[in-house]
Amino acid sequence: MSSKGKILVVDDDRLVLATLTHGLSAAGYAVVDADNGDDAILEARTRRPDLALLDIRMEGKSGFDVAAYLREHGSVPFMFLSAFSDAATVAQVRALGALDHLIKPVDMRQILPAVEAAFKRIRGGVEPVAEVGAPRPRDPLSDPVAIAVGVVMHRHSLPRAVALERLRRLATHHGRALEAECEQLLAAVELLSAPAAP
Template identity: 60%
Template sequence: MANKGKILVVDDDRLVLATLTHGLVQAGYDVIDADNGDDAILLAREHRPQLALLDIRMEGKSGFDVAAYLRDYLKIPFMFLSAFSDEETIRQVQALGAVAYLVKPLDIRQIVPAVEAAFAHRQHVTAQAPAAAPAVEQGAPAGLLDDIVPIAVGIAMHRFSLDRKQALEKLQRAAEQERVSLEEQCRRMVQALETLVAPGRL
């Protein structure tokens, strides 16, 4: 079956994750999966999927946190899959600009049409947009490091229970101590975490 596109699927329920991944692969999509928000962001940076399916309530970074990063830094559209449909959740979904919101429990036959519609929406939105920047590589020019700082700040916020300002200050102090630029310090931090979550490391 022809590859219809690349999708990132994120859910902390391993059974749900496996079910979604299998169903979407059977439907012709290339699927990357993660069971937490930190790994989801790293995988999104590396693989640049065309769409993300996000669970909302997860330990660590929530689906909302991941969605905000995908929207602001990678320009990747996303849809939410959640067991919750309360007013506040719906308000946040709308504020973030999700292309779809599906309430669990879900049948894969419900999800595939929504995914196809989201891909159609993405093609329309990105027709006039520049291509996403390639993933950062070792020794990449400074111009490719623009998204390293916010992802490192996000990781520091989660790992050390800091707010955004405190996390940025912590990274700046570390950079000064190491006598490197903030971008380089952030690149080292992200690269270290990417190594830990690489296939075969866990």
């Protein structure tokens, strides 16, 4: 039976790891798991995953260490799943070129759409695997997350990191991926700002 793709899942919390492995397997993905950074790098070398889902803070090598290895040596795209969303963490996530940054607690209704979106980006050529994290020109109007963060910052007088966290919580509450939540918000804003019909 063919799978929808191979995912390396890394988390030092065995319950979280089991939940993710079960949920992703049930959704049709082949899952390789590891509960520490060293094993994650070994699995990435031998099993060649299509995508990695990484916890950030672990004993020994962190998720950031694993991500740096995947980017430099394996050209494996990655996402983070973490309880942390402070400004320093978000900055590091961006600097490493992650496809997404999901916030714990684990909710498969949030994770599965985000994983599916990541595979679409990888396979659709939107984000070539060899260039993950590399700077590239992009249309500023094509990034709904950045625009939605700006809208929330302006409307509620919030700093960027707080606005992003508010959007993440809304996405989790609605069971949507962050990008889908931001697109919903922008659609509503555009509807409200459209001129009334004569």
